[in-house]
Amino acid sequence: MIKTIAHHVTPVLLAVLYFVMLVASSASAGALQGKKMASQLHCMACHGERGDERSAFVPKLAGQKRNYLSLQLRAFRQAAPIILGGEIVTKRVHRTMQSRTTNLTDRQIEDLAAFYSGLTCKSAPRKDRVPRPDRAKTCEICHGGHRTNPFRSIPTLASQKETYLIRQLEDISKGIRSKHGSARRYHRLMEVTGHKLTDHEIKTLAHYFAGVPCRRY
């Protein structure tokens, strides 16, 4: 009896294993392609060899959410608001990044996102860790920190560059206040809180999240 079950189960198990290996190897093939492309397109000149360049205003990409990265590259390429259901839901315009993405195909974008999200995020040094401001609780509903961030298109902020986070919060807040008008960045979900922050709160929150250790999701 046991022999008969094993006889039937083994081919199924092998098929499942084969499928899992196939999916895993196609994901790593994408990341490998992405690595080649990042080098050919000189992404590394600004973002660093390991996606963790520390220079001001250039974001760390290592370990960031794959889906989020691919959405950002598509938004830069489009360089105009993204409209869904007849309403602007997101916008991200940046001249440098537009010029780097304008000729990318969807496939290339997916490979680049696979490469950068697969790199290991380096946590901020311990001395950079600061007490958690009360305001951070709202942010953590979406972005994680003390809580998890299970959302594929919401970026993790942990150990991101402080100067970069400040600039993005200023841009997003302008985008919400001006109803996306001429601002460089807008996202409807950030309307929950993004425009209510004072300059001081922006700095405190950026300082805090920049010191939160990276976490693998």
Ligand code: HEC
């Ligand atoms: C000349 C410098 C430069 C080069 C080259 C460059 N980037 Fe960027 N990248 C930036 C800057 C600056 C930003 C921040 C944009 C902003 O402030 O909105 C950025 C933002 C990004 C983001 C958004 C990250 C986030 O956390 O939101 C992604 C993804 C990205 N770059 C990927 C790439 C890829 C892939 C390439 C190569 C095709 C590339 N970059 C080439 C400077 C550069």
Ligand code: HEC
């Ligand atoms: C309802 C969910 C939600 C909440 C709450 C929220 N955010 Fe966001 N946030 C988002 C989304 C979605 C994006 C991605 C925007 C995009 O795709 O351009 C974002 C983007 C950001 C970015 C840009 C990150 C990057 O890598 O470029 C920063 C910084 C940020 N949020 C900070 C905050 C802070 C600080 C708070 C709390 C005061 C907060 N957010 C609360 C959903 C949220």
